Amino acid sequence: xxxxxxxxxxxxxxxxxxxxxxxxxxxxxxxxxxxxxxxxxxxxxxxxxxxxxxxxxxxxxxxxxxxxxxxxxxxxxxxxx
Numbered sequence: 001x002x003x004x005x006x007x008x009x010x011x012x013x014x015x016x017x018x019x020x021x022x023x024x025x026x027x028x029x030x031x032x033x034x035x036x037x038x039x040x041x042x043x044x045x046x047x048x049x050x051x052x053x054x055x056x057x058x059x060x061x062x063x064x065x066x067x068x069x070x071x072x073x074x075x076x077x078x079x080x081x
Contacts, residue, residue, distance in 0.1 A: 008059055011036045021054045030055075 015030040026047055035041040038059070042052055 008038050008056070009036065010038060010041065010055065010059055013055075013059060013062075017058055018051070018054055022051045026051050 011034070015027050018030070019027050029044055029046055030041060030051075033041075033044050035044065038052055038056055041047055041055060042049075
């Protein structure tokens, strides 16, 4: 992973989303520790690299959806002018 990806803010991330891709123990560790970045999550004992990849993918997907929503809302506001 690139350095910028390790700094991604995950403080408000719902780790239950990972429960279909990651074992329950890892989800519980993430929920207990509440890491604020992917780097912090990587420092938790027992968290596998594949879990970090799933975490990054979900965070990136959610941020893309949020950005698309903001763009759509902005364009609809402009259409009303």
